[in-house]
Amino acid sequence: MPVTNPWLAGPAPAQSLPRDVLEERILHLLSSQNMCVLATASEDGPLATPVRYYSLGLELMFTAAPGSPKMRNLAADSRISVGIFAPLVGQASSRGLQILGAARTLLRDDPAADGYWEAFRWQSDHVERSRSLEEPPTDPLTIVTPEKIVYTEHWLRRSGYSARQVWRAGV
Template sequence: MPLTNPWLAGPAPDRELPRDRLEERILNLLSTQNMAVIATVNADGSPAATPVRYYSLGFEIFYTSWNASPKSRNLRRDPRVSAAVFAPLVGQASSRGAQLFGTARTIERDHPDADRYWEAFRWQSEYAERGRPLDQPPADPLTIIAPHRILYTEHWLRRDGFAPRQTWRPA
């Protein structure tokens, strides 16, 4: 049987991608997707995973959440968080995603950093869809995930002799 992608056969290479190329790929993934699964820790130590629509600025992702939501309560108690972002999977060659491991912080609308994030948050489309006025921006808090490590997976990297899993850490 002919192989569509023969470079997927055999052992995976272990070469590291140059940092600038890895960063470009991660930023491309974060800016071309909009759904993530956020994993927090419940009070009893069990995991809680929640899908959210996110936006990104650099390597940070952020989303809105009510202060009373389970994920927000969990993050107030323990700010450690993991988030998974992934592109649609059609086959092994299209496998592409990132796991962000870091710390979350929630900021209210009046926080000095809030405007920077709200400028990147495309709330207008959701408001239009829900019939809300576009001259009244949201007052919801934003939760920002700052990664201290990103595990990036892209099996297409094997084609060029690079490991399909690459690790990024802030400089």
């Protein structure tokens, strides 16, 4: 029987991508998707929440009501895990990542938020909610800064690279 993707069979390669190539693939995935699942923790246990995000480099940003369960959890423990994936058609198209890091929430008038707000596409959300584009959001902005990114792309096996690649901050 013919095999569509024979390179998926057999032992998995273990070779790592060069860091710049890995970062480019991560940036491509972040730029081509807009939904993620945020995982936070509380005394009651884990919470996984689908959220629309925007990216600036390898950092993610989102807004949420300050009193929401995910924001209460992050106020108590800033550690976060984020999952993002591209639509799956089969093993050869499997592509996604997990970000492990810390979240910080910046108030709108915090000078550190300015560069992020420039990259945050709030206008589309305002149009969806019939809000004026003359009035920028006043919501806090939460930034997720990765410490570790586990990137998975099975197509990498075709070129002799491991399907699972790990990026670490500062390495």
